[in-house]
Structures are given as C-alpha cells and as structure tokens.
Amino acid sequence: MITKDDIDQAARRTAGLIRKTPVMAADRDEATGQVWFKCEFMQHTGTFKARGALNRILASKERGELRADVGVVVASGGNAGLANAYAAAQLGVPATVFVPEAAPAVKVHKLKAIGATVVQGGAEYAAAYQAAVAHAAKTGAVYCHAYDQREIAAGAGTVGSELLEQLPDVDTILVAVEPATAPTLHAALAAGEPVDVAVSGVAADSLGARRIGDIGFSVAVRCGVESVLVSDEQIVAARSALWNDYRIGVEHGAAAAYAALAAGAYVPRQDERVAVILCGANTDPATL
Structure with a gap:
C-alpha cells in the first residue's frame, strides 16, 4: 500500500533533483468553470x-x-x-x-x-x-518498472502532493484519463481486479499498458478513483486546442486528461475547482 509517508519520503529523497513545475489558470469557460493546468510536461525529460x-x-x-x-x-x-x-x-x-x-x-x-x-x-x-x-x-x-513498483509510484505521487501545496482548495484532479481504445483501469474496475485488455490508438505509446498494476488498482479502489474514457478524435482535438489556445505542446497521452473536459466526458459541478495534470511533452512538434 502506498501511503502519504511514502510520498513524503520520496519528496525528501528527490529534493533538489526534481523541478517544481508551475500551475497556470486556464481561460475561464462557462461550461467547465475554473480550471488549472499542472505543467508537469516541463519536468526533466518532459514527463512526470x-x-x-x-x-x-x-x-x-x-x-x-x-x-x-x-x-x-x-x-x-x-x-x-x-x-x-x-x-x-x-x-x-x-x-x-x-x-x-x-x-x-x-x-x-x-x-x-x-x-x-x-x-x-x-x-x-x-x-x-x-x-x-x-x-x-x-x-x-x-x-525499474514503468509504473508498478512502490518507489516508482511514490515518486510519481509527489506530483499530487506538490499540486496540493500550490492549489490547496482544488476539488478534482484529472490525470491520465483513459482512451476508449486502451481502457485498462476502466476494465479492471468493472471486473473487480486487474485484467488484460487490448490496446491501440493515438496514445498507446504512453497509455498502452495492457493491464493496470496492482499498486495503481489498489489505490484507485481505496480512494474511489473514477475512470473516464475519451475517443482518439477527442484526444487529438484536445491536443490541438492546447497548442492553439495556450501554445502548450504535449503528447497525446497528456492531452487525454484535458480531452475529458473539452469533450464533456467529465462535467464539473458549478464552482468545482478542477486541475488537469499535463504529464508529458515527448512528441513530434511537426504534428501539432
């Protein structure tokens, strides 16, 4: 089980080696209310x-x-x-x-x-x-597992603890929303356990794990994490919007989180404060 102590220890261990990435307010929209971007794509190597x-x-x-x-x-x-x-x-x-x-x-x-x-x-x-x-x-x-190791997961968790320091009254955090063509968490929650799924689509290079890790699944169940699915078309549109509206260049996997808002797959309540973690920028700029 990953605990706050694990994340705090990871933050202390990596202090001075990790960039504290900025948070910026998105343009206010009547449909989505106030939204913030956690600009983790500015992290070392362009990824959280x-x-x-x-x-x-x-x-x-x-x-x-x-x-x-x-x-x-x-x-x-x-x-x-x-x-x-x-x-x-x-x-x-x-x-x-x-x-x-x-x-x-x-x-x-x-x-x-x-x-x-x-x-x-x-x-x-x-x-x-x-x-x-x-x-x-x-x-x-x-x-070093890509995601399913205690120390890997705890280190990744420092994105969340850092965001809460920067935006303590945030209500909802959108991160790594799943493509409909790679519904790893969605299928696991439906089955009550991690299961294998077929993966494909524009974000498969970063969101294409066939099975969710045991650590991620246990955290999702314990903390009531919800799975939201978006289509490839919605991901592409969100990535384009981030570039056109904000000059933010991210990969498709990072744009998937914003796609949930932009396409209405996730609809915030009135006055809900939402943060979107834009987690990676390793993409070919010629495709923006």
Missing part, C-alpha cells in the same frame, strides 16, 4: 516519470543494490525509459531500455542522446517488459 525513476534508483543506491557496471533496466514505450535513463545518468550508472517496435522515433532518439542502450522488439509493451525482466535476472541490473 522522472520523479519515480529518481526515487527508485536513489533508494536502490541507499540499499547497496545499484551496481556501477550494469546500472538499471526498464521496459517502456518511451517516457519511463527516458526518465530512468536520465536518473541513471545523474547517478553515473548505465541504463538499458527495452521498447516496443512502435515506440515513437522522437523518444528513441532522446533515449540514445541521454546515453541509454536501446533494445527494440515486439509489438506491445508486454514484450518489452518480459525482455527487461529477463535482462535484470541475467545481469543483476536494478529493474
């Missing part, structure tokens, strides 16, 4: 995942598990790989990143630029995950 990666690798170093010769390994469609490669570089150890064949070229290029060893293979994240686990077992590298 730097928080969890640094927490995981620093904690591994504290326990004496981190070896200078083999470093860390992660399976990722891109963002978790970038985050862990960056964190490993900060600590001076190597990183090996297994990515699906469909990983965006912009993310693969960034991974190599950071200095990571990139191994591509398989059509989906699941194949990269299996290869990364095997690599960790063979080499002794510290395995």
Whole structure:
C-alpha cells in the first residue's frame, strides 16, 4: 500500500533533483468553470516519470543494490525509459531500455542522446517488459518498472502532493484519463481486479499498458478513483486546442486528461475547482 509517508519520503529523497513545475489558470469557460493546468510536461525529460525513476534508483543506491557496471533496466514505450535513463545518468550508472517496435522515433532518439542502450522488439509493451525482466535476472541490473513498483509510484505521487501545496482548495484532479481504445483501469474496475485488455490508438505509446498494476488498482479502489474514457478524435482535438489556445505542446497521452473536459466526458459541478495534470511533452512538434 502506498501511503502519504511514502510520498513524503520520496519528496525528501528527490529534493533538489526534481523541478517544481508551475500551475497556470486556464481561460475561464462557462461550461467547465475554473480550471488549472499542472505543467508537469516541463519536468526533466518532459514527463512526470522522472520523479519515480529518481526515487527508485536513489533508494536502490541507499540499499547497496545499484551496481556501477550494469546500472538499471526498464521496459517502456518511451517516457519511463527516458526518465530512468536520465536518473541513471545523474547517478553515473548505465541504463538499458527495452521498447516496443512502435515506440515513437522522437523518444528513441532522446533515449540514445541521454546515453541509454536501446533494445527494440515486439509489438506491445508486454514484450518489452518480459525482455527487461529477463535482462535484470541475467545481469543483476536494478529493474525499474514503468509504473508498478512502490518507489516508482511514490515518486510519481509527489506530483499530487506538490499540486496540493500550490492549489490547496482544488476539488478534482484529472490525470491520465483513459482512451476508449486502451481502457485498462476502466476494465479492471468493472471486473473487480486487474485484467488484460487490448490496446491501440493515438496514445498507446504512453497509455498502452495492457493491464493496470496492482499498486495503481489498489489505490484507485481505496480512494474511489473514477475512470473516464475519451475517443482518439477527442484526444487529438484536445491536443490541438492546447497548442492553439495556450501554445502548450504535449503528447497525446497528456492531452487525454484535458480531452475529458473539452469533450464533456467529465462535467464539473458549478464552482468545482478542477486541475488537469499535463504529464508529458515527448512528441513530434511537426504534428501539432
């Protein structure tokens, strides 16, 4: 179980290494009321995942598990790989990143630029995950899960604690709203447990995990998290609106959260204060 103490410890451990990203007020709209954007796309590597990666690798170093010769390994469609490669570089150890064949070229290029060893293979994240686990077992590298590890999740949770410091009277936080073509949490909540789902669509590179992690599912159930689904068309429209209206360039996975508001999949109550976490910017600007 992830607790506030875990998140507070992660915040202390990563202090000075993580950017405190700004919050900005969106233009007020009669339909949505007052909305704020948590600009986490301005985080190191352009994604919130730097928080969890640094927490995981620093904690591994504290326990004496981190070896200078083999470093860390992660399976990722891109963002978790970038985050862990960056964190490993900060600590001076190597990183090996297994990515699906469909990983965006912009993310693969960034991974190599950071200095990571990139191994591509398989059509989906699941194949990269299996290869990364095997690599960790063979080499002794510290395995960093893209999302389902206590220290990874606690580090990611510092986005929330930071936001609450900046906007203490927020009522609702929208984050990582699910595409209808990758309803991982939605299906798990309906089934009462994590289940495998088919994944596809414009945001599959970052929201394309076939099964929700046990940690994420337990938190969702315990805290009453709701799943909202949006279509690919709504995600594309929201991403375009963020660029056209605010000159904010984010990837499709980050735009999915805003799509819930823009398309009316989530309708705030009157005077409800809503924050939208824009969690990643690793995208090809030519497609904006």
